[in-house]
Amino acid sequence: MSTTRNSGVIIGRIGLYAFLITAAAFFMIPLVIVFLTSLKDGVEARTGSIFDLPQSPDLDSYVIAWTSACIGRDCNGISGRFWNSITLTVLASGLSLLFASLNGFALAMWNLRRANLILAMLLIGAFVPYQVMIYPLVRMFAIGGFHQTLAAIVTVHVLFGLPILTLIFRNFYVGLPPELIKAARVDGAGFFQTWRLIILPLSLNIFIVAGILSVTGVWNDYLLGLIFAGANWQPMTVSVASLAATNATGVPDHAVNMSATLLTALPPLLLYLFSGKYFVRGVTAGAVKG
Amino acid sequence: MTISHRTRPRLRPRTVAQLVLLPTILLTVIGYHGSILWTIVLSFTPSRMLPVYRWTGFDMYERLLNTERWQVAYQNLFIFGGLYIGFCLLFGLVLAILLDQGVKGRSILQTIFLYPIALSFVVTGLAWKWLLNPTTGLQDFVRSLGWENFTLDLLSSPDRAIYTLVIAGVWHSAGLTMVILFAGLQSIDHEIWRASRVDGIPRWRMYLHVVIPMLWPVVVTCLVLLSMNVVRSYELIVVLTGGGPGFSTDVPAKFIIDHYFARQSVCLASAAETLRLLTVAAILAISALSRRGGEAAT
Numbered sequence: 001m002s003t004t005r006n007s008g009v010i011i012g013r014i015g016l017y018a019f020l021i022t023a024a025a026f027f028m029i030p031l032v033i034v035f036l037t038s039l040k041d042g043v044e045a046r047t048g049s050i051f052d053l054p055q056s057p058d059l060d061s062y063v064i065a066w067t068s069a070c071i072g073r074d075c076n077g078i079s080g081r082f083w084n085s086i087t088l089t090v091l092a093s094g095l096s097l098l099f100a101s102l103n104g105f106a107l108a109m110w111n112l113r114r115a116n117l118i119l120a121m122l123l124i125g126a127f128v129p130y131q132v133m134i135y136p137l138v139r140m141f142a143i144g145g146f147h148q149t150l151a152a153i154v155t156v157h158v159l160f161g162l163p164i165l166t167l168i169f170r171n172f173y174v175g176l177p178p179e180l181i182k183a184a185r186v187d188g189a190g191f192f193q194t195w196r197l198i199i200l201p202l203s204l205n206i207f208i209v210a211g212i213l214s215v216t217g218v219w220n221d222y223l224l225g226l227i228f229a230g231a232n233w234q235p236m237t238v239s240v241a242s243l244a245a246t247n248a249t250g251v252p253d254h255a256v257n258m259s260a261t262l263l264t265a266l267p268p269l270l271l272y273l274f275s276g277k278y279f280v281r282g283v284t285a286g287a288v289k290g
Numbered sequence: 291m292t293i294s295h296r297t298r299p300r301l302r303p304r305t306v307a308q309l310v311l312l313p314t315i316l317l318t319v320i321g322y323h324g325s326i327l328w329t330i331v332l333s334f335t336p337s338r339m340l341p342v343y344r345w346t347g348f349d350m351y352e353r354l355l356n357t358e359r360w361q362v363a364y365q366n367l368f369i370f371g372g373l374y375i376g377f378c379l380l381f382g383l384v385l386a387i388l389l390d391q392g393v394k395g396r397s398i399l400q401t402i403f404l405y406p407i408a409l410s411f412v413v414t415g416l417a418w419k420w421l422l423n424p425t426t427g428l429q430d431f432v433r434s435l436g437w438e439n440f441t442l443d444l445l446s447s448p449d450r451a452i453y454t455l456v457i458a459g460v461w462h463s464a465g466l467t468m469v470i471l472f473a474g475l476q477s478i479d480h481e482i483w484r485a486s487r488v489d490g491i492p493r494w495r496m497y498l499h500v501v502i503p504m505l506w507p508v509v510v511t512c513l514v515l516l517s518m519n520v521v522r523s524y525e526l527i528v529v530l531t532g533g534g535p536g537f538s539t540d541v542p543a544k545f546i547i548d549h550y551f552a553r554q555s556v557c558l559a560s561a562a563e564t565l566r567l568l569t570v571a572a573i574l575a576i577s578a579l580s581r582r583g584g585e586a587a588t
Contacts, residue, residue: 016388023385024402027461030417031405037420050421051431103314106307118311125322127574129522131543132563133325135332135550139341140320159321162314191306220410222525223547237412241529258420265413272408273401280469283407 034258034265038062042253061255065263069256071239078239078260085219085236085267087150088229092157093214096165097207099158104169105195109181119170126163134227141228148230156228157218165210168285172206173199205278212275212282216268240264326567333560341556350561360562363540366452367569370541371520373456374463378516379509381460382467387497389468390475400472404465411462415529418458419445448538451531455523455539458530463519467512474508475501510581517573521566542566 033050039057040048067077107115137156141147176199184194225235240260272279301309336346354360385403389396406414421427422445429442444454478501486496524543527533533540542562549559 016391016393020385020388020393020399023381024399027402027406027465030414030421030461033421034417046426048426049431049434050423050426050428099314102310106310110304110307112304112307112311118315121323122314122318125318127518127570128322128326129518129543129566129570131522131524131546132329132567133322134547135556135559136325136328137321139328140325159317162317166314185303189303190301191303191310194303216408220412222410222412222528227547227551237410237525240416241412241525254420254426257416261413261416265409268408268410269405272405279408280404283466284470284473 034262037255037258038262040255042255045255045258046252061253061259062263064253065243065256065259069243069260071243078236078243078263081234081236081239082263084229084233088153088157088225088233088235089215089218091150092154092161092218093211095154096158096161096214097210100162100165100210101169101200101203101207102195103162103166104171104173105199106191107166107170108173109176109178109199110191119167122163122166124163125160126167130160131223134223138227148228148232150233153225153229153233156224157221160224161214161217164285165214168210168213169203169206172203176202208275208278209282209285212271212279213285215271216282219268236264329560329563330567332556333564335557337556337560339554339556346557350557351565354558354561354565357558359537359540360542360545362537363542363545364565366539366541367520370452370455370459370523370539371517373453374459374520375513375516377456377460378464378467379512381464382471382512383502385464385468386471386475389472400469403468406462407466409462411523411525412529414458414462415526418454418461419530422454445531446535448535451535451539454530455526458526459519459523462526463516467516470512470515471505471508474505478504507581510577514574514577517577521570521573 036052036054037045037050038061039054039059041056041058041060044052044055065077066079066082068075069077071078071081106112107119112118137159138147141152141155146152180198181194184198189197219235220237221235222237222241225233225238229235229238240263243257243260275282331343332341333350334346334348335342335344336349389399393399422429422442424430424443424446427442429440432440432442444450482496482500486493486500522543523541524547527539527541527544531539533544542565546559546562546566549555549562
């Protein structure tokens with residue numbers, strides 16, 4: 001009796017692990033083949049199976065992707081776009097986090113009238129698909145004379161990042177004891193002083209969580225970059241999508257394409273691997289109160 | 291102590307707090323509400339490339355609903371959306387329950403299941419396009435294993451190309467569903483398992499009749515999150531299928547962006563946007579109601 005029961009349990013465990021390992025393979029395979037292809041050269045990538053191991057693995061395709069692959073008629077590789085993406089991400093995430101933290105603090109701890117109304121107005125932006133606002137924003141920027149500039153792309157990123165980030169900060173600050181700011185006010189500290197000296201030092205964790213959400217969001221964006229960044233500030237995602245690397249005879253060089261793809265994926269991937277639990281909190285933070 | 295001797299701010303801190311919110315309020319009112327209204331207004335005009343303000347009533351909506359490409363795109367929203375959400379939930383739930391059985395290497399597995407969420411839909415699309423390409427991809431691989439007639443011609447088939455979007459989409463988002471549902475499972479009181487053992491109820495029946503119904507609010511959260519991905523979906527389609535073959539995998543977002551910028555038909559795009567906005571409003575209303583329903587049930 002107990003032996004059949006035990007063997008049933010063992011078969012169940014084997015099935016369980018078999019399923020989990022198959023699932024892990026399903027999730028890993030696309031990344032693995034992109035990585036394998038990026039180590040090959042153009043001919044090998046075109047003729048061999050994607051599952052073949054590279055015969056002489058090297059980083060040549062990465063060098064081509066970085067320095068000399070053609071995006072449209074511009075043959076300087078994606079390195080310029082990489083730095084564009086870095087600049088955009090630093091500026092947009094930095095400003096978003098700063099505003100979101102100040103907003104969250106103002107909404108959570110000052111008993112403002114209509115704080116909830118303001119939050120609700122803001123949260124419309126988290127649910128309405130942002131494409132609804134794209135054309136009017138293009139018109140507004142065009143009228144303002146800064147369409148397809150750094151200012152335009154940073155503004156839209158901040159605009160669309162603020163709702164969820166403000167909500168994250170606000171929900172965190174609501175949980176802080178109100179005595180904190182009462183004590184500061186007795187000492188005569190103003191709004192910004194209280195924020196800087198008392199609130200900011202307590203906010204490190206929530207800054208990491210919100211920062212991860214913001215950085216991956218800005219870095220991974222495609223549509224806003226396509227429409228608002230213009231040629232000068234084109235982000236990496238846009239260029240890699242239109243990158244069609246070819247060799248001298250016009251045959252597609254998939255090894256270079258896959259190198260560029262992996263380079264685009266790398267920053268958020270590293271952020272994910274090194275931030276662990278914070279990343280999970282970041283990507284699910286928006287969902288908690290959704 | 292140092293604070294009190296500094297110059298006193300002239301404005302009361304609460305006033306400053308209100309002023310701090312002012313730029314955001316302006317940005318919201320102009321950027322969101324103004325833009326949404328503007329889009330709705332434009333849908334009632336004959337604007338082509340630039341806005342024209344002449345009332346044409348519901349003409350554009352009529353034209354839109356009679357446009358075959360829009361019909362396909364709108365339908366695809368539900369085919370892609372239904373399959374994507376369904377499989378993400380199913381796959382995510384199965385993975386979450388299995389990981390909850392005290393498996394070894396749980397955190398490594400979780401890391402593997404979740405990493406695609408860190409990648410953009412552009413990267414997701416490029417990787418899957420490469421995997422599914424007929425000459426050197428999966429099809430070629432399976433043929434080399436001996437199945438000479440194996441065809442996995444998903445990308446070039448108008449009927450089946452949409453499934454590539456579902457596969458790539460589920461690959462991207464199933465991990466997120468898994469993590470959210472797993473957190474839900476962990477928060478369930480462990481007493482119920484002891485009680486079920488005392489009563490001799492098998493585990494699978496506990497999951498089916500007790501645990502999954504308890505997870506309902508978490509499931510609704512996932513539903514909202516995944517629905518938002520569906521309604522916004524654009525990059526994945528552009529990169530993986532380009533909306534093709536033909537317009538077979540077109541989605542509203544692509545229809546709209548094409549009509550705004552490439553085809554310079556702002557009126558039609560705005561009408562399409564307005565319909566999509568109504569769709570989103572309907573989804574949110576339903577989810578709010580079902581959440582309330584779920585709470586009432588528990």
